[in-house]
Amino acid sequence: LGLWLIGARGGVAVTAIAGIIAQRLGLADGTALVSELPQFAHLPLAKWDDIVIGGHEIRSAPLADELERLHRESRVLSPQLVAACRPELEKIDAEIRPGTLWNVGAKITELADFPPPANPAEQLPRDILKRLQADLTDFQTRHKLDTVVILNVSSTEPLPNQALWPATWAEAEASLARPDCPLPASSLYAIAALDLGLPFVNFTPSLGALPAGIDELARLRNTCHAGRDGKTGETLMKSVLAPMFAARNLNVMSWVGHNIFGNLDGKVLDDPANKQAKIQSKDRLITDILGYTPQTLISIEHIESLGDWKTAWDHIHFQGFLGTPMTLQFTWQGCDSILAAPLAIDLVRFTALAKKRGETGALPWLASFFKSPQGNPPPAFADQYRALEAWAQDAK
Ligand code: NAI
Numbered sequence: 001l002g003l004w005l006i007g008a009r010g011g012v013a014v015t016a017i018a019g020i021i022a023q024r025l026g027l028a029d030g031t032a033l034v035s036e037l038p039q040f041a042h043l044p045l046a047k048w049d050d051i052v053i054g055g056h057e058i059r060s061a062p063l064a065d066e067l068e069r070l071h072r073e074s075r076v077l078s079p080q081l082v083a084a085c086r087p088e089l090e091k092i093d094a095e096i097r098p099g100t101l102w103n104v105g106a107k108i109t110e111l112a113d114f115p116p117p118a119n120p121a122e123q124l125p126r127d128i129l130k131r132l133q134a135d136l137t138d139f140q141t142r143h144k145l146d147t148v149v150i151l152n153v154s155s156t157e158p159l160p161n162q163a164l165w166p167a168t169w170a171e172a173e174a175s176l177a178r179p180d181c182p183l184p185a186s187s188l189y190a191i192a193a194l195d196l197g198l199p200f201v202n203f204t205p206s207l208g209a210l211p212a213g214i215d216e217l218a219r220l221r222n223t224c225h226a227g228r229d230g231k232t233g234e235t236l237m238k239s240v241l242a243p244m245f246a247a248r249n250l251n252v253m254s255w256v257g258h259n260i261f262g263n264l265d266g267k268v269l270d271d272p273a274n275k276q277a278k279i280q281s282k283d284r285l286i287t288d289i290l291g292y293t294p295q296t297l298i299s300i301e302h303i304e305s306l307g308d309w310k311t312a313w314d315h316i317h318f319q320g321f322l323g324t325p326m327t328l329q330f331t332w333q334g335c336d337s338i339l340a341a342p343l344a345i346d347l348v349r350f351t352a353l354a355k356k357r358g359e360t361g362a363l364p365w366l367a368s369f370f371k372s373p374q375g376n377p378p379p380a381f382a383d384q385y386r387a388l389e390a391w392a393q394d395a396k
Contacts (some may be wrong), residue, residue: 001046002145003350004136005102006189007154008055008096011263011308012203012230013068015341017053017092018077021085024048032342034369035349040392042341044356045349054139056132056189058154062131063096064088073364074263075309076335097135100128101256103184107271122389125188126176132192140198149348150193150200152227155265155338157206159186159280166213169220169320183207183300194218194225199355201347203340205277206356209362210374219360226351226363229278229371231338233332234259234312235285238383241316242289251319254295255286263309263336266302275300284372288379296304308336343369350388357395387388 002326003020005013008312022028035045064086072076098116101109102125140148165184166172172191175181183191186206193200194209194217202208202225209215209225231239234257269275279298280312287293309395312332320326347369354363364375368384378386 001051001348002140002143002148003051003053003348004052004139004148004150004193005055006099006150006152006186008053008057008092009059009061009063009066010153011070011154011265011337012153012340012344013055014070014089015064015077015337016344017089018067018081018085019345020048020051020339021088022081023085027081027084032338033346034343034388039389043353043392043395044354052139052143052145053092054097054135056099056135056154057096058101058108058112058114060097061072068307070337074335075170076308076338089224095139100132100185102128102188103157103160103182104155105271105273107268107274108155108157111155111268124151124177124179125181125183129176129188129192129195129309132189133196136192136196136198140154144255145196148198149190149352149355150198150203151344151348152174152186152189152200152202152208153344154186154204154206155268156274156277157186158271159205159207159277160184165207165211167211168213169216170180170213172201172211172213172217172294183211187211190214190225191217194221194223197221197223199223199351200225200227201344202349203230203344203347205229205280205372215361215374218362222358222360224351224354224359224361224363225374226347226366227372227374229368230340230343231369231371232336232343233310233334234314235371236381237312237314237330237332238285239379239384240252243382245273245316245318248355252286252290252294252316253319253325254297254315254317256297256315257312258314259298259300259312260303260306261308262302262304262306263308265336266300267319269300270302273395280372284377308338310334310336312351327387353395355374
């Protein structure tokens with residue numbers, strides 16, 4: 001199985017790669033990998049030794065240095081594990097190609113030091129698409145891979161205005177030939193993958209394969225996609241707790257969540273345009289679960305000294321019997337990339353199997369992994385997780 005990472009040198013990507021290597025070397029025991037639970041043991045999921053990794057990036061820092069820096073600054077992985085990963089990471093470095101900065105906004109463009117080759121012929125999104133597809137095809141052919149799952153773990157882009165999302169593939173295709181094409185890089189990566197019949201997973205709040213016109217392309221090419229935005233921490237808690245308030249007929253009056261963290265993702269989200277995409281993705285859930293809209297506030301602030309450690313403090317003000325107000329508060333302290341990486345790996349293994357089984361379009365049974373799942377699944381975590389188990393019972 002090929003795994004092609006968009007944003008291959010980022011925190012989630014390098015931690016996922018380290019996780020796959022650690023599983024391969026017998027240095028990890030599968031904790032936090034949903035796909036390693038007994039109810040999925042009968043599935044023919046990709047084996048650790050069979051996963052070949054490559055990707056697109058816009059930064060040039062070697063993978064081993066990125067892993068070492070992330071885990072030195074944030075004190076997560078042991079130096080021994082980081083050292084054990086180094087030889088393999090050096091091999092993967094050779095499989096990373098320059099990505100695209102089309103419509104990613106100023107904040108992400110500032111990060112780039114591994115830009116695409118200056119090519120006067122590459123003026124339009126359709127030219128960029130050709131280059132991205134050539135990279136994917138070359139990777140797949142050289143390694144003789146049945147399929148390659150494209151996993152978007154790149155920085156969160158500003159979301160284009162919804163009125164500009166293509167409703168049909170014909171509309172999307174036509175816009176690729178225009179210099180004012182509104183689709184962002186994440187959608188170009190999605191189109192590049194789906195058009196080749198490869199599955200695409202969007203772990204970020206960026207647009208990716210969300211527009212109906214890109215979903216149509218997936219169906220036309222008999223392939224599948226899943227997204228958006230990994231549900232790793234605070235939102236996971238919300239999707240578990242909000243159904244409890246609903247089931248006990250407690251009236252949630254307000255739900256406030258403050259998030260502070262210090263990694264590169266936090267730096268990008270410090271820009272209001274990029275932050276808006278994330279907040280939208282985090283905010284809808286409560287209304288969807290409760291069926292009404294309490295006052296909500298979500299803040300995301302970049303606090304450098306915290307590195308990869310995120311603290312979320314949630315304050316839930318609710319009304320009980322006879323109108324009596326009460327409060328639930330929780331504090332979630334998680335390591336961002338360590339929470340995200342196993343889910344990213346699970347998504348790749350499950351999506352690869354869905355592709356093998358001939359599933360097409362959005363995969364709603366993967367909803368438990370996402371903050372803003374596509375394909376209209378139920379919003380509560382327990383229902384979403386049951387859908388995954390039901391899929392696994394049918395899948396062989
Ligand atoms: P990061 O900032 O460490 O990594 C992002 C990587 O993407 C960087 O190496 C950057 O150079 C690269 N990149 C940016 N634009 C690109 C483009 N157009 N083409 C190719 N590469 C590009 O961020 P991190 O922490 O790894 O998160 C990755 C994404 O996953 C973010 O969008 C984040 O919001 C999302 N996410 C992360 C979660 C978590 O860490 N717990 C949870 C849910 C979503």
